[in-house]
Amino acid sequence: MSNTDPNHFDVAVVGSGILGLAHAYAAVKRGLRVAVFERTNTPLGASIRNFGMGLVTGQPPGIMLDLARESRELWLYLAARANFSAREAGTLLFARTAAEHDVLQEFMIVRARQHEYRVSLLQGEKLEALYNGRFRHHRSALHGTEDLQLYSREAMPALVAYLHSQGVHFRFNTLVHGAADGRLSTTAGEFRAERVIVCSGHDYLTLFAERLQAMNLKQCRLQMLRLKTEDALPLTHAVLTGLSCTHYGAFSDLPTARAVHAEIEETAPLLNKHGIHLLVSPTPYQELIVGDSHHYGTDSPPFNSEEVDNLMLGLVEHTLATRVKVVERWQGVYGSKGPGPFSALAIDDKTTAVLMHTGIGMSVGLGLGERVMKALLEGDALPSGNPAAAPLPTTALA
Template sequence: MNSTDPHHFDLAVVGSGILGLAHAYAAVKRGLRVAVFERTGTPLGASIRNFGMGLVTGQPPGIMLDLARESRELWLHLSTRANFSAREAGTLLFARTEAERDVLQEFMIVRARQYEYRASLLQGDKLNTLYNGRFSHHLAALHGTEDLQLYSREAMPALVAYLHSQGVHFRFNTLVHGVGDGHISSTAGEFRAERVIVCSGHDYQTLFADKLQAMNLKQCRLQMLRVKTEDALPLTHAVLTGLSCTHYGAFSDLPTARAVHAEIDQTAPLLNKHGIHLLVSPTPYQELIIGDSHYYGTDSPPFNSEEIDQLMIGLAEHTLATRVQVLERWQGVYGSKGPGPFSALPIDDKTTAVLMHTGIGMSVGLGLGERVMKALLAGDALPSGNAVVAPATALA
């Protein structure tokens, strides 16, 4: 191959979200000549709209927990080289009710011990002295110490700039409308590559529509806000509540989680109706990103519900014990409802599609890109998201 041919590469990546950049990084550090194609002028999809949480504690045992831990190390490595913020204070998951506290206790007794989650349960004095007693109205807090906070709207462009400095060729404002057997057809012309990896996010129409439609994939649309607090709150941890115990796989299959489901249905059915659970992620600028809701469909309607925003604001104000002022509102969007949390699909001998089916691409994407590239170069089986770990046993 002509190493200077502007239309021929070792690896072509379609999509500049975190999955696309993960594969580009895994390839360029192995000495491959890499090009990334993106239809917009900068990453604007799921990876730029999210909380920026590198969540390890919430991942279920098995491949997702492993990928989150591998991604954490890669984020820390890249943050020093690409000069973006990756804060290591971790997360605080607050139990507001006895049912939520029961889940946290079972998690610590059963799952944390068995799978070596790095977490501690704060109660009594340890809880009451946290942030000068601000959170003493809660019953307990799970402190997950492996979790990272990234500010996506800065981290993603910084990662693009770093990869460019390492030799990755970026073609923004370029729509790829055909891929097959190492040939790439785009609005910027024809290209060739020894391998092509397509990370097309929630776009199931432009490439490989027949194969993706058979998987009955959905989109998930979220409502999110950026706020500032009325009183000073120098929050350094990301914050969740026991509502997340029904959402994240590290907790949701524990026997005690059933009581939390029932409690939400009885006391706050609108939260279940709109798929709301609270996430609060501090930015480097003393602001907070809060959300989120979940709407699943084949498309993402553009109309936000004020009822949903007000429910999330109310949850945040109660959890943080302060009023907030909204600075910005937007919609997140990601691909969802797949056969597992992700798919790595061989399309032909030179083409692979890699898609996330959950909203945790920032948490696991870098590790997944590393594993996919390693498998492709070695001729090994691609990673699968269908690895199952037996559910936790009930507490006696």
């Protein structure tokens, strides 16, 4: 398009979270004139409040695993050009009990072979060798080598700066309060675009409220922590435990996972009550981002529970065999409880809404943006998060 009208674009994206930036990148690399509209001064939603995990290992077979693998390659490509950290050490998922170990064994024997997950199961001497024996009190560890760690609060602004350098126009502090048929009504005036893609996170009221209300969507609120360890722990892997086997779709439908869920209910029912499973993501600054809990509703109340934080701190100190000190606390929030892990909705001939219904936008968002943009430009069907093909994970802001 040769049009240089400052208020007319090939593609207008609403929202500068990872989904919005993914669509902006997919469009600008195809030579299109792109604008991104964001109500705040910088991305402040789910995409910077998370663990920064580009998690491949936890995704269920099917479209979510494919999207995570596609996103991984895009993250590595962008990190090299936008100068942000994308570490490739992978994840360690520790089995603390026999039931958790049984899930890892079944996963290795059945699912990992069938779907070519790049993983290994560490036991005995290999487990003992990890971090000078620090994790010897666990039974085994699943090492997922495809998983990335991104420091979101730096990666997202760096990605914005890179896209700006590639020609994307950013309109921050601009609320879009109407979008239809290629026209956007905003607090900065009227704009037009050949295609409008709305990635408005868990805001279900500002745009398309009637359409989204019928989907009965929810918000998920999480309690998050940033920690320092009391003794030196140069952790380079992200860490999970067998608790995650009941949350992530790669494991949660395996027959052995039922015993883990029953074990949690019997020995630590508060973990199930608060939807707690442990995620530990080391930052580039020798600190740890730790969580998380899951509370679902139509809104996200601002009040944190000290009981929840204490449960998570107990889990991390046992898992890492070290005392920790809290540096920072915050709430994560994301859209959840939709008809599958994501929705790509045709609102009208020029308008598409793309929503995540789980906390794995960092893991799959770049791949999803690429697929949506390709489908729109080529006239193909929009990608679908079919629940039958992709079990819905109820996991964290990865």
